[in-house]
Amino acid sequence: MPYIQQNRIGNIYTVSPKKSTKNGNLHIVPGDFWLNSFSDILNVGTDVIAGSGLYRFILPNLITEESQGKNNIEYDYVLIDLPPSFNTLVRSSLYCSDYFLVPCTPDLFSSYCVGLIGEMLPLFIQDWEQGKARYLHSNPTDALIGSLGKPQFGGWIFNNFDTRRQNGKKKMVAADAVHHEAIKVAVRDELIAELKKITYYSPIPSFADEEQVAGIEDINVMASDSLYQNIPLRYLSNVRPTGALRGRGSWAQNQLDLMDEMSIEYDNLAKHIVTHFGNGLNL
Template identity: 55%
Template sequence: MSNNKITVSLFNNKGGVGKTTIAWNLGVSLSYLGKTVLLIDFDPQCNLSIAVLGNEEFAQHLYTSQEFPHGRTIKAFAQPYIQQNKIGDVFIAKPKDKTNNIDYDIVPGDFWLNNFADILNVGTDVISGSGLYRFLLLHILVNEIEKQKGIKYDFILIDLPPSFNTLVRAALYCSDYFIVPCTPDLFSAYCVGLIGEVLPAFIMDWEQGKKRYISQNPYDDVVPLKGQPKFGGWIFNGFDTRKKVGTNVIEETGADKAQYTFIYKAVQEKLINNLHKKIDYKCVPDFIDAEPVAKIEDLNVMAPDSIVQNIPLKNLSQAKPTRQNIGKGSWSQDQRNLMYKIDREFDRLAKYMIDFFPYY
């Protein structure tokens, strides 16, 4: 693979697995390691935008006027592109937190994305081949941002809704990789199996449409390269730990360790094996196996505090706790240690992506 930008979707049909928090903190770590990063909030709930920008700043981006008839969110580009077949306006924003001079951009989401999901039609646009570029909106958007803003991104991270809807399809068709966060519960193992069943169907639909499209457009140099997302690994997120009796070894609690085993087995047997069997291109790179690419412990009150203050984990220890810790003037040493430990895990994951993703 060339040294072009790498687009990664954070994807799981299950809600509450930490996609937004992971996308945010992973983007921060990639930026910390010197990479130019763009976050795209492609979830109609807009939690990533609220976390990164803050409620008030995000509300300003949603505000419409004669100057900004579609606001200053992803809608400003997407609605004209879809409804009028023209390039819309591109808007990016900077994070509210500027601690440590970590710099990255975000395309703010919009609640209108629910309507956009209804506009996209798999049968008419994808399978028939007549509207493939409607599903490549994010690819076109990023290219326009780079062209208009004079920026070259190394990594684009996309936060997605917990579903298999058309927004998810569109993001995956534009992605080089997808990463699957999972929490320690039975539903995570079940949803991993669903991904192994559904993703090959997504790819089959794209291949049908691509074949029809290329027969009429043999010199197109974009469509043939899209619709081939690769599995970038899974993340074990939100588990609890304890010290092993008689030792200083920290390990998952018994219940969470059991759930880890279930998810591991589902990743190997129902996701990786299915992707190998049912997808023609190499969807699972050689450097990927059933082991998680990161293990992120439960942050407890620190996770909501991070979002309330619009401060990513890397910088949270420098701020005072808010209402989640009423009566406490500072973080405890145990909390600081956990922040540091998990931040290092995000840095390790970012380094892993830098070392492997661009060259496969």
């Protein structure tokens, strides 16, 4: 448990994916149950606002530094997968991130949560700025703390929607299209508009607007099979489906086509990150 106990830093564990990457290196830092214990000891009032425990709230950054040293590598990107909540671990990751992406699904909960981000993030930043000012008053040479707490909105992703073919062309089903439009409005009016009120830095980069940066269709059993076999969707067509999940010995042609289409969409998302985010810690 790094940085929980003063006399012990702890060990950082990284693993490589089952399917080797063709370009570069990919290291995975698995989550652990101790993160729940760690979140219980984090205190916004004492650690953040009072400025006495800011380093507890930059754990993702510290883990990254330790992992780079252990693996003798400098990462171009650090991607953090977080739950849809506003607990202390999410706050910690936001403070460490250069950008954040918002995954949404076709339901009312997503548009509601988009509005919550617009409401809560300015408060998170206000707390950080108060604590940072107090901390830097006593530690004026600490460049790391001064560089953090500036997450920018990098876009939103529409996940798990359904399509139907009309006249040979794919179209989003009507119910999902309604939710898609509601999320766009929430991003424009409740997220971007509210984040622009932050005065400590510019939280909305020039490339960000209410349009989605990627659309990932509902891939149904392929998603569970990808997780079960620990194989990325791009390579899933090269292996036989799991009998217990699929119930048959081969993939249907429409499933193979969807795998190819979604692989292209994931590539487009990666290009968005590479083009706009630069190098850094990204949520």
